[in-house]
Amino acid sequence: MTKLEQARDAADAVGRFAQAVDRSQGDLDRILAKLEGPGGMASLCAAEAALVARWPAGAARELVWLTRASPAQTDTLHLQAFEAGGALICAASFSLIPAEVA
Numbered sequence: 001m002t003k004l005e006q007a008r009d010a011a012d013a014v015g016r017f018a019q020a021v022d023r024s025q026g027d028l029d030r031i032l033a034k035l036e037g038p039g040g041m042a043s044l045c046a047a048e049a050a051l052v053a054r055w056p057a058g059a060a061r062e063l064v065w066l067t068r069a070s071p072a073q074t075d076t077l078h079l080q081a082f083e084a085g086g087a088l089i090c091a092a093s094f095s096l097i098p099a100e101v102a
Contacts, residue, residue, distance in 0.1 A: 005093070007096055010046040010077060010096060018054045021089060021090045024090050026087065026089035028083070032081075032082070033062070035075060037076050040067075043075045075095075078091075
């Protein structure tokens with residue numbers, strides 16, 4: 001299981017994830033972002049904007065809003081990067097600090 005790190009917001013999480021992807025040996029083809037928690041669509045849109053800013057072209061982006069009931073009080077953003085053949089390059093999970101706390 002991927003360690004859960006804390007991030008200020010989706011942009012911070014994506015930036016830190018991008019650094020890990022850049023250090024990897026694989027050729028990025030696809031990014032999968034899954035968001036669960038009370039922030040819902042607004043947090044997923046923020047993650048998408050950060051992904052587009054970091055990777056404006058090339059890699060496909062797949063976004064998933066997990067709507068199942070989550071006991072978490074904060075949003076959790078799970079990010080995965082894959083090569084063209086589907087091999088996992090990098091994975092990370094971030095607990096996003098609520099705006100009223102940050």
